[in-house]
Amino acid sequence: MIRFWIAAGALSAASAVAMGAVSAHALAAFVSPMELELIDMGVEYQLWHALALISVGLASAYFGNRRLLPLAGIAFILGTLGFSGGLYNLALGGPIFLHPLVPIGGGFYILGWLMLAAAAIFSPRTK
DSSP states (O other), rough: HHHHHHHHHHHHHHHHHHHHHHHHHHHHSSSSHHHHHHHHHHHHHHHHHHHHHHOOOOOOOOHHSSSHHHHHHHHHHHHIIIHHHHHHHTTTTOOOGGTTTHHHHHHHHHHHHHHHHHHHHSSSSOE
């Protein structure tokens, strides 16, 4: 699972950088400045949480593969899909019924950080 979390984080970071590049170079003529700000916020949060996914992999190597670490990783992935994906959807004029994903994704981001903290507090060091 260590490789999975690190790869997931790296792929998430790569897609965030790609979205940032598209936003900066291709979308400026098609969307408003406010919509560009939403995309930039989504990119920033996605990048930070890509690093969080990588940290889940590194923590798995350090603490061993405990129950809380995979849950933290899943929460970070769901947070990225909901929060960042929801902001991209909002900025690019996607379906309105997906707008509630933004706060739900934010909740998953928070949950992921709490799970990562709990894993660090409650997992004995194994290596």
